[in-house]
Amino acid sequence: MQVGERFIIDGRTVAKEVRSEVAERVAALRRMGVVPRLCVCLVGDDPASQVYVRNKDRAGVGAGLEVETHTLAATTATSELLALIERFNRTDEIHGILVQLPLPEGMDTQAVLHAVDPAKDVDGLHPANVGALWRGEEGLVPCTPAGCIELLDRSAIPIEGKRACIIGRSALVGKPVAALLLQRNATVTICHSRTPDLPARAREAELLVAAVGRAELVRGDWVRPGAAVLDVGINRGDDGRLVGDVAFAEVREVAGAVTPVPGGIGPMTIAMLLQNTARAAARQSGIAWESLTPQP
Numbered sequence: 566m567q568v569g570e571r572f573i574i575d576g577r578t579v580a581k582e583v584r585s586e587v588a589e590r591v592a593a594l595r596r597m598g599v600v601p602r603l604c605v606c607l608v609g610d611d612p613a614s615q616v617y618v619r620n621k622d623r624a625g626v627g628a629g630l631e632v633e634t635h636t637l638a639a640t641t642a643t644s645e646l647l648a649l650i651e652r653f654n655r656t657d658e659i660h661g662i663l664v665q666l667p668l669p670e671g672m673d674t675q676a677v678l679h680a681v682d683p684a685k686d687v688d689g690l691h692p693a694n695v696g697a698l699w700r701g702e703e704g705l706v707p708c709t710p711a712g713c714i715e716l717l718d719r720s721a722i723p724i725e726g727k728r729a730c731i732i733g734r735s736a737l738v739g740k741p742v743a744a745l746l747l748q749r750n751a752t753v754t755i756c757h758s759r760t761p762d763l764p765a766r767a768r769e770a771e772l773l774v775a776a777v778g779r780a781e782l783v784r785g786d787w788v789r790p791g792a793a794v795l796d797v798g799i800n801r802g803d804d805g806r807l808v809g810d811v812a813f814a815e816v817r818e819v820a821g822a823v824t825p826v827p828g829g830i831g832p833m834t835i836a837m838l839l840q841n842t843a844r845a846a847a848r849q850s851g852i853a854w855e856s857l858t859p860q861p
């Protein structure tokens with residue numbers, strides 16, 4: 566990125582690149598007799614979850630993965646889901662397990678996340694993977710945070726030495742993004758609902774990540790001129806339109822680079838899920854991921 570240049574980060578195009586690289590590696594795995602297979606558990610009939618699962622299925626198949634979706638009733642007992650996961654854990658032909666969140670009220674989400682074999686935990690939410698991430702050890706990294714870093718890298722936006730501010734501290738997005746930025750030598754501030762003077766904290770950042778779930782919370786005057794802004798939020802506006810956590814029209818006038826919603830982080834999340842599944846399949850089959858790199 567040149568000084569003074571402004572651009573909109575095109576997550577769709579970058580995600581397509583990642584997906585096609587994953588597809589090449591999946592083809593190489595298939596030639597070696599490994600068919601990467603992802604099992605998705607969808608519990609209940611939340612319409613947004615149904616859309617997400619359909620998109621994952623479609624993208625997975627497009628990249629040459631086998632995707633099985635197991636749909637369970639909202640009234641399913643936690644023990645029944647645990648038994649299903651245990652079966653997937655023991656099946657060698659299944660390399661990735663994803664439980665679509667949120668689970669219906671009354672289900673024990675923690676028990677479910679803890680039950681997934683860490684080697685198959687393509688959402689990176691098992692405590693073993695969370696610990697590995699913070700210790701800088703090899704493990705599976707949550708898809709949205711991994712997508713944020715991949716998008717910065719492929720947009721040639723430097724991370725090392727930058728002041729980063731993340732708004733949101735969830736286990737799914739905020740905290741793992743912080744861990745990844747820290748690993749890449751950014752200086753990281755994590756903000757949340759109790760942070761005093763949030764706009765001032767945000768304005769200090771050269772890299773600003775919004776993962777809040779509040780439509781257009783981040784205004785133009787929260788952004789340092791030239792900063793890179795990643796908008797993770799997905800919210801429905803009053804008119805039913807999808808909007809991010811960032812007031813896009815204002816922020817694009819100030820930021821050096823900004824992701825749109827839709828078409829920013831969302832597509833990257835799915836691309837990283839496919840990559841995690843293919844990586845997990847390679848690792849479980851004793852094949853080095855690097856050895857699958859397409860030859861020039």
Ligand code: NAP
Pocket residue numbers: 709732733734735736737738739756757758759763776777778779782797798799800830831832834
């Ligand atoms: P979450 O678990 O609800 O966490 C939201 C975080 O934002 C919390 O840490 C909360 O602080 C903080 N927060 C809430 N209101 C705030 C405010 N007014 N000022 C400052 N901080 C505030 O949500 P999440 O799972 O991280 O998801 C965040 C957003 O990203 C949602 O819109 C979600 O739909 C979206 N998302 C998108 C993708 C994708 O693929 N693009 C993937 C996952 C999530 P406290 O901790 O103090 O409560």
